[in-house]
Amino acid sequence: xxxxxxxxxxxxxxxxxxxxxxxxxxxxxxxxxxxxxxxxxxxxxxxxxxxxxxxxxxxxxxxxxxxxxxxxxxxxxxxxxx
Amino acid sequence: xxxxxxxxxxxxxxxxxxxxxxxxxxxxxxxxxxxxxxxxxxxxxxxxxxxxxxxxxxxxxxxxxxxxxxxxxxxxxxxxxxxxxxxxxxxxxxxxxxxxxxxxxxxxxxxxxxxxxxxxxxxxxxxxxxxxxxxxxxxxxxxxxxxxxxxxxxxxxxxxxxxxxxxxxxxxxxxxxxxxxxxxxxxxxxxxxxxxxxxxxxxxxxxxxxxxxxxxxxxxxxxxxxxxx
Numbered sequence: 001x002x003x004x005x006x007x008x009x010x011x012x013x014x015x016x017x018x019x020x021x022x023x024x025x026x027x028x029x030x031x032x033x034x035x036x037x038x039x040x041x042x043x044x045x046x047x048x049x050x051x052x053x054x055x056x057x058x059x060x061x062x063x064x065x066x067x068x069x070x071x072x073x074x075x076x077x078x079x080x081x082x
Numbered sequence: 083x084x085x086x087x088x089x090x091x092x093x094x095x096x097x098x099x100x101x102x103x104x105x106x107x108x109x110x111x112x113x114x115x116x117x118x119x120x121x122x123x124x125x126x127x128x129x130x131x132x133x134x135x136x137x138x139x140x141x142x143x144x145x146x147x148x149x150x151x152x153x154x155x156x157x158x159x160x161x162x163x164x165x166x167x168x169x170x171x172x173x174x175x176x177x178x179x180x181x182x183x184x185x186x187x188x189x190x191x192x193x194x195x196x197x198x199x200x201x202x203x204x205x206x207x208x209x210x211x212x213x214x215x216x217x218x219x220x221x222x223x224x225x226x227x228x229x230x231x232x233x234x235x236x237x238x239x240x241x242x243x244x245x246x247x248x249x250x251x252x253x254x255x256x257x258x259x260x261x262x263x264x265x266x267x268x269x270x271x272x273x274x275x276x277x278x279x280x281x282x283x284x285x286x287x288x289x290x291x292x293x294x295x296x297x298x299x300x301x302x303x304x305x306x307x308x309x310x311x
Contacts, residue, residue, distance in 0.1 A: 014092075016090060032129075033125060033126045033128070033129050033150075034126055035111070035123070035126045036122060036123045036125075036126070037091050037111075037115075037123055038089065038090045038091065039090065039091050039092075039093055039107075039111055040090040040091065040092045040093065041092075041093050041095050041107065042092050042093065042094050042095065043094075043095050044094065044096075047095070047096050047097055050097035051095065051096070051097040054097055054098075055097075055103055058095075058103055061103035061104045061107075062095075062103070062107070064104045064132060065103070065104050065107040065108065065111075065132075067126075067130060071131055071132070
């Protein structure tokens with residue numbers, strides 16, 4: 001299972017992989033090409049209301065961006081560290 | 083060989099009118115690497131199920147990524163570019179099988195595709211083994227094969243495929259017994275899978291030894307017999 005850390009501060013919310021190397025290994029073990037770069041997704045405070053109103057499943061879509069389930073068999077959890 | 087980079091690259095997610103979050107993130111992720119010509123950092127996008135079409139056409143500009151892109155099932159426009167503009171074998175194969183098997187493509191479209199790829203051995207071999215959607219397309223393929231070098235070999239392959247298709251789908255017991263008498267392993271396998279194959283033929287197939295694919299034939303025949311209990 002891959003852990004995505006969710007961290008809030010005054011500027012916004014950040015979603016990042018808790019252990020990038022482990023994430024890369026898990027994807028490679030399943031024959032899935034991982035990114036070479038460690039991406040982090042940032043949602044600015046001023047953008048949150050419009051985004052949350054228009055996209056109900058935005059966290060699932062962030063996971064999908066990382067090639068996690070349901071698009072693949074790699075399960076994940078979002079760890080809220082606020 | 084490109085190395086994995088631990089330092090995070092931050093992608094800002096902003097609301098968009100079409101709410102296409104994944105596509106927006108993928109485009110953001112691609113910008114720095116496409117701009118600085120780092121194709122290895124773009125490779126993971128080639129197989130991403132949500133990579134939008136416009137980004138796929140950006141990726142196609144990198145020769146190092148074309149074979150990877152050609153392993154996708156689509157979109158069709160991408161495969162056409164990879165096949166026609168760049169001659170990527172995997173794309174030619176995928177499209178060829180699609181034109182042959184998919185009934186939404188006409189036999190004329192299939193024939194035109196074959197004409198664009200005369201002499202493509204890998205394509206011809208694949209088509210000779212592939213499922214088809216209509217007798218008209220089989221005729222187009224046969225016509226095309228007759229104009230190729232080594233036509234005898236291709237036509238024999240196509241004929242064997244046709245025999246296997248008949249062994250797999252016919253229901254006439256006498257015909258099925260005649261096909262069994264050909265003593266060809268691929269025909270044996272097709273007969274083993276056919277629910278209409280006479281029981282005494284299946285019993286012989288379930289005991290098959292000393293031919294290619296014998297284990298597979300035995301398993302298929304036994305499964306067929308078990309389904310009839």
